[in-house]
Amino acid sequence: GFAKVDHYRAINQGFPEVIFGLGKRPEQTAAIFERLTKTGLPVLATRCTAEVYGAVKSKVPEAVFHDLAQAVTLRVSEENEHPLGTIAVVTAGTADLPVAEEAAVSALAMGCRVKRIFDVGVAGLHRLLSKREELSEAQVIIVIAGMEGALASVVAGMVDIPVVAVPTSIGYGANFGGLSALLGMLNSCALGVGVVNIDNGFGAAALAATIVRSGRRDIGRSQDV
Amino acid sequence: GFAKVDHYRAINQGFPEVIFGLGKRPEQTAAIFERLTKTGLPVLATRCTAEVYGAVKSKVPEAVFHDLAQAVTLRVSEENEHPLGTIAVVTAGTADLPVAEEAAVSALAMGCRVKRIFDVGVAGLHRLLSKREELSEAQVIIVIAGMEGALASVVAGMVDIPVVAVPTSIGYGANFGGLSALLGMLNSCALGVGVVNIDNGFGAAALAATIVRSGRRDIGRSQDV
Amino acid sequence: GFAKVDHYRAINQGFPEVIFGLGKRPEQTAAIFERLTKTGLPVLATRCTAEVYGAVKSKVPEAVFHDLAQAVTLRVSEENEHPLGTIAVVTAGTADLPVAEEAAVSALAMGCRVKRIFDVGVAGLHRLLSKREELSEAQVIIVIAGMEGALASVVAGMVDIPVVAVPTSIGYGANFGGLSALLGMLNSCALGVGVVNIDNGFGAAALAATIVRSGRRDIGRSQDV
Amino acid sequence: GFAKVDHYRAINQGFPEVIFGLGKRPEQTAAIFERLTKTGLPVLATRCTAEVYGAVKSKVPEAVFHDLAQAVTLRVSEENEHPLGTIAVVTAGTADLPVAEEAAVSALAMGCRVKRIFDVGVAGLHRLLSKREELSEAQVIIVIAGMEGALASVVAGMVDIPVVAVPTSIGYGANFGGLSALLGMLNSCALGVGVVNIDNGFGAAALAATIVRSGRRDIGRSQDV
Amino acid sequence: GFAKVDHYRAINQGFPEVIFGLGKRPEQTAAIFERLTKTGLPVLATRCTAEVYGAVKSKVPEAVFHDLAQAVTLRVSEENEHPLGTIAVVTAGTADLPVAEEAAVSALAMGCRVKRIFDVGVAGLHRLLSKREELSEAQVIIVIAGMEGALASVVAGMVDIPVVAVPTSIGYGANFGGLSALLGMLNSCALGVGVVNIDNGFGAAALAATIVRSGRRDIGRSQDV
């Protein structure tokens, strides 16, 4: 075969099987997707176009397409019954939505509850300030912003919760494809910020879910005592 | 002579004579400084070490040294009697102070009133929010910040006043000598931000004073009608 | 809804409602545009293709398309009856026109008078020198140039008026998408230059209009005395 | 005073008071340090030379100097009695030690247990493979590496624990001051990696401790039910 | 003619004639290909689309298309009868396959035996560790990886065989078109790594084959003694 499917599990128990659609042909993604359905676990394919979804659907009719997120899923619902924890997904602008939805769908697939807080960029602070309560209820906050990426610093300064910062390529000119937001987030003057690659909504969700799971496991340990 | 002093006036009436100390030998700066004292106007020399000040003082005993700003002045006082207008100088951290003081001293030398608002970076928003009133009384706000430079966006979002943004080289690692703050400010999602060179406190003051004077001139015109 | 329209007002009283068309679907822009018409204020949508204009026009027939500027407007005319002040829009070459027209249309929408001075790049200085009079009548000058961006320095050296410098991505090879002009303008040896993002005609107009309004407000204050 | 001390607390309850020594004069750091001793909390000053320590010690004789970490502390011991959780600090080479010790001392100051696993770079995998057990006992793993920074990917691939990756400036030539390790970590093919600024051991500890605390808080919540 | 064919031989005796298809029109490539068939040596054209292959095939019907490698060959078979030596071609992910196949086909064309070891990236080390035996049988190992390119360091640390490292442009965001893998490989902490240009599978094969031939020649010399 053209790819070793068995190592998809390597990631971890509890995690969905994940297919990275970029650079794969529709039939390839569809074939892997079909095989993964047999595990009984949730299945997630990111970076998929509508055309890829077509190919998957013809093999796995129950597969669902997440238009904005450009993701195809199976056995992933908007509300997990026994969520591992809550991840807030926060964006600066509406243009960051595709990345945010990739993060949200991925976090759902990984068993978390997701709270979306969109379009609260720092140019109009009142929008963000009114969300302080909601933010403080999450175990992890994913902050997604392009242009200067200042939202990560402001959010991290407001709460004492781990912030996973995702720079986006949104902007133009001297944003240099997301470099401005990336550097902004890496140089954040606030504490508690970890940065992932530009536009990497999926990676942010994976880190956030790992953090949530790491906390849960400790619960077990603590209760053992 | 080693430099043409007469063109220092080119800048404009009302402006002080300015000497850029960087790369000049102490005696050179002192010699130009002495000649400029004869104009009766304020004199300003930026980027001067204590050693340069020594050389100037031996020729012009009334010259004043601004330690933090690394500036030497004559006929520049902390309060202008008939200020052209008010310039707020705002910094994110205490490490930005040298640049802020270069801006402040320069603005004073150019005939403005200066209001200093220091150490109000975005990691602790309450500090900045409590200054909204003070900010709104300025004709121009100079925002000085290193690291991710997010302060410029937040300030510009709070008020409807021109913001002159000065990225500083404060920070380390992926700040790349001020590049992170520079790109952050150029990509600001807020409106009304003009950016100057990294660490260029003097240039920020010159732009701010030009804006203030531009407004004053219009007053004259309006009153003519 | 897919976007919070109310915060478009955040910008300021007197400002038009502004829609940033990039990355929005035609129907989205059209829907926001329609809603904004109800405010009675001017409406401005930037970065719109002819196709977007089609979508807007089918909902708001009086909407106007500015071809070169790639902007759609309502209640914006080439001559404001009571202009807040005059903004000169100056370009180095004809290829800079789209950015210049975005700036011009935006400045008109914000209530200013606009004076266009195009194609006066520094390779043939006589073209620029013959415009000194016109330049000196503006309250703010927007200088738009690609390639080496030298025009900003030369204009700022000629007048004592704030210069808003817009680097453009015009050029090829080692212009690196506008970086050459951007760095040129940030390192200007002339005083009174504030830089905005590459190709950001709208942002330049917003800064220029903020400067003009800042001056007007001071008139009020002065006259109060 | 030259700095607002009260906002040092902003970080959070349970956190030590932290002073960033870079760019402060010895007496400044010493003065802030002395004031902070009054809170009864641990005190931590990073980026301090031996000279700075001298200044602190003359005011606070019990202050301790951590030579490799370039940190000065008070009430910070190598073993916390009731640690919040365990943070593993892993380095690729011995040259990464200063950054690792800054992280370790900071994590101790924030109430965590620290496990040091040094000099296990990927050029000799057996060194790392023999540490799998130790690694899997941590709640968070801080991976510190210069040159190509590959260690972060390899560690994150071995365990299902959040990895905080710190690129260091160790190396020469085309490492461009840590850029190679930074880009390597941002582009990690492994899941669960969050990146902080180059050489930012303190920032890594702050993120790690925030993650650990976030998990603890959830224990409380879970137990409430 | 539009190109001097004779110098294609300059490369060396034993080497195939090689055509670099990029930027050539189909007929051009086809014409050169046809001429080269007359030498009796293997012929190799890289960077060829299916369309180019069509043009070649119409002139040289026996020409073979290597779909993944985007290469057209003549007299190149998957197994050389008297191979000069063995080159292992190792990839981190499936997305690196096109570059790997360009390397493999080129190495075959140059008279080597090729052993493909694909999809053994460092995020799941067991995949790579299980190949140690196979790796150690090669005279040269070509390691092909995108993203952070860590595979080169890990492989070079496992064996005492020359590693030719090929960074690929696979990835997105802060991979900057392959820069992250390139810098990672140049800064490898392991010994015995030589780097070629991003995505340069052919160049890697040429270096690897030169190494193999260099060893063979020495055999001759040694046996002379």
Next chain:
Amino acid sequence: GFAKVDHYRAINQGFPEVIFGLGKRPEQTAAIFERLTKTGLPVLATRCTAEVYGAVKSKVPEAVFHDLAQAVTLRVSEENEHPLGTIAVVTAGTADLPVAEEAAVSALAMGCRVKRIFDVGVAGLHRLLSKREELSEAQVIIVIAGMEGALASVVAGMVDIPVVAVPTSIGYGANFGGLSALLGMLNSCALGVGVVNIDNGFGAAALAATIVRSGRRDIGRSQDV
């Protein structure tokens, strides 16, 4: 010996012997200098400190030190009796003088007449415009400028004479060690500009002298006819 002196002549007949002092120890430079005196030709050593001059002088007492240019010469006078042609050396500011003097001394050593036109940067155009006559008398113009490097474009636009543009590292912040001037000059909108390396006064003179000699040789040819 530690260096092959004979190839210093390779440059060309009519050229002086040139020693590049950077990275050589004083005695090394002195030794080469002494040997070169025997040729009877002019001798030029660039990038020499006063200390190096001391070492040279102790061996070749007639050697002359050019303080600003950091050059040591023999048989080079400010006025060549039969100059090959005239090279104008033009600078934007006084800080560019060291580079300008390196160019001037080198051009003199290569047999040209040199006309210095200093401190005529574009922020005050009248200074440059008053030199049009002088400029137009040169066969080649060397334009030396830091910061935005706009002077090259303006000069090249004024005259129909080859311009050799030398970006300097003068400036700070976003000049990135001369990159801003370098990109400005490479992207010049004026015709007839050839760029050399940052701060490379000697290289500019070598190109200028080659141009002058190339013209002279043609005179010979033309007169033959």
Next chain:
Amino acid sequence: GFAKVDHYRAINQGFPEVIFGLGKRPEQTAAIFERLTKTGLPVLATRCTAEVYGAVKSKVPEAVFHDLAQAVTLRVSEENEHPLGTIAVVTAGTADLPVAEEAAVSALAMGCRVKRIFDVGVAGLHRLLSKREELSEAQVIIVIAGMEGALASVVAGMVDIPVVAVPTSIGYGANFGGLSALLGMLNSCALGVGVVNIDNGFGAAALAATIVRSGRRDIGRSQDV
């Protein structure tokens, strides 16, 4: 009109009228072209597609299209009757031909004789070495090379003639759009090299022709004596 045609002449007497086709619509270029035909001088339009040529031809039927050069000309022939001088156009590879032809056509249009020496890159030195004679007959040599751009250094080391170096964007990966060749040429260890922008064949011809004319004018002066 949409562009000021009269300033096209600013360049200089003897020069053709030049239109830069990039970013102009076919009808625009055609309209300017038609107007310029009235001057009686040669006309040159660069960066024109076949479509643009169609538009020009329908207005100016005698216009000629230079396919490789992407140029349209009028009154430009391959051989000038009384050439100002000879310019050699040298390329490293066949992929550099479009830039080379832009240079060649431009040089012809400016009245020079052109000698083409193509495909003599440094990987096979004998090709270049066999052209020494031809090279030495030129007044200026334009060297056009992509990838590492080493050809400029080697040519400049062979002759004592001004070299105008044109880096091209030919290559891939770490050539970063021509940056590798650009830096290579700027850092040339050979003397007498002036660099123009990446892919700027026209600019190279303009500089070369200016050099040739500068030499001619001196002939006049010399003969006056």
Next chain:
Amino acid sequence: GFAKVDHYRAINQGFPEVIFGLGKRPEQTAAIFERLTKTGLPVLATRCTAEVYGAVKSKVPEAVFHDLAQAVTLRVSEENEHPLGTIAVVTAGTADLPVAEEAAVSALAMGCRVKRIFDVGVAGLHRLLSKREELSEAQVIIVIAGMEGALASVVAGMVDIPVVAVPTSIGYGANFGGLSALLGMLNSCALGVGVVNIDNGFGAAALAATIVRSGRRDIGRSQDV
């Protein structure tokens, strides 16, 4: 202890023990050096100052200092009795010598014969062309060059032997610390070039020796048959 010495052996049998002196204190290097002497193998410490040598010598009196190479060795002689093979070390200029000597000493320590060919840069080709014979006798050629790094391409074009290219930081301005030579070598138009990090003479030797050993091993295998 402060470093795990046992893994120094990991590199391979036959290799010397290597200490990387950068960032180690003199006593640290001396202590490791002393311990390594007990292995009976050659010992090599790179990046050592004279001061470090002093510390080593006081513990290991027979240790030898290689001034130019900044290396300390034990049991390494200029001529190996039974060399594994011959490595040519070629430099462009004399300023590249320190890197070349680090490579040479390292190669000797690894059991190879070394042939030095210095100062044969491409600006004077005859120097290099006269060495063709010598070059062709090596099993591997290490090419060391700064500035534009063109030497690697020219050498690789001359011979059919693996070239290990070492870019050096020699140069100034737009060499950007060795970036120009690095990019030049990575984009080499010649075949058979593998690149190592900037100034990495040791790494080049390690790769070259690995290549030589790889060839030797094959001899054994071949003879087995």
